[in-house]
Amino acid sequence: MTNTQLFQQDRSNAPLLKVNNLTKLYAPGKGCEDINFDLYPGEVLGIVGESGSGKSTLLTCLSARLAPNDGEVLYLNRENNWLNLYQLSETERRYLLRTEWGVVHQHARDGLRMGVSAGANIGERLMAIGERHYGKIREKGMKWMQDVELEVDRIDDKPSTYSGGMQQRLQIARNLVTHPRVVFMDEPTGGLDVSVQARLLDLLRTLVTEMNLSVIIVTHDLAVARLLAQRLVVMRHGKIVETGLTDQVLDDPQHAYTQLLVSSVLTP
């Protein structure tokens, strides 16, 4: 099968993730409330909003790491079965996170094991899904180091010796090595200086297109959202105030809060 055929086959018109009335509140207005949306194969969905708007809480609930108070997250897996996320066992959820899903944390040290080598960080996810051949694991590790533009001869170094931008790329390699279908990202470019940021954005966009990944990305940076996301969800006080195509939301915002958000951006 050629790449093109694969690509077209994957581009189905049905969503692979459905979020229905999802609520997780720590206190009134703190957390996320009554969230509804669908995610389609190959789609990048951005979640924007100010600090404390509930973006990260929502992402944690969506990615099987925090049980909601109410509502459900449904996921269509590779075998074409709908899974109800919080009706699965803890073991099944963890398996999903190691195989078909990936999570890229804002702080690389939350997503990496700092005490073992870069190669081992990438290899760990492969071993978790049953790969045992050391040579193959190392070979894949090297390939992924290259794909995320890391120097292959640093494969045996610990991530603690890497710069922030390198750690972030290593985290991405670690997640993508098992060819996930959905990747959740929390401010992946936050805390990086702009030149490193541009490089990471370019890399993410290439990988998303080539692997036909679906991505949910939380960011407070509207420029990042514009470049990566096709669709935006704007959150305030835990609720969705506006959704739509990214350029429409940013160029013709409807809600007062979105208008304020867009007009507050500094352009150099």
Next chain:
Amino acid sequence: MTTMINVEQLSKTFTLHNQGGIQLPVLDKVDLQVFAGQCTVLHGDSGSGKSTLLRTLYANYLPSSGAIYVRHQGEMLDLAIASSHQLLSVRRDTMGYVSQFLRVIPRIATLDVVMQPLKERGVADKEAKDRAADLLQKLNIPERLWSLAPSTFSGGEQQRVNIARGFIQNYPILLLDEPTASLDQKNADVVVQLIKKALANNTAVVGIFHDAHVRDAVADHVFSVYSDTSHANDQTPSHIN
């Protein structure tokens, strides 16, 4: 004549919530039809709402009321009520848009920027590259620049990269927002040729052209957009001066 776009009673009012809720009515009950293989030029004074109309056709602006039916995969889809997912599908397969400004990730090479719409549709690398190279050549972007990011280019060069990107795919509908604004005569003529070729391929073109030379060369219909009286009508090219 196949109708590709049918706009019915389209109105657009901007509400500025953070400036005392001021209402800016721009389009009022516009009716417009666009046909396959023909070029419709939007004409009017600066601030008359031409760009607003064009952007609304691309779903970049949200209609306040009315309908925008677009022929997509054999059916007329109303963009005013379509889902985001449907809108993305329209943009991927049916409708291309060339804006005045190039907005891309800073580091990507020009050739890749131009190839991108094809790659997103799953076209093989080799074919996408060949078509991108062909267009860049036609638009007189020297080959030594192809591997560089366009952010360092001059305004005219950036616009030509943008044009190459817009024309690389044979969209059934093409929207052009002043594609020749900062081009010299020679390159404007190349754009005229590209538009004519698209029209010959049965593409429906809607465009804003300030350059009378380009407008006269491509227009089949001229659609006048007025600001104050807020009405618009259809004329043949000979009616404008």
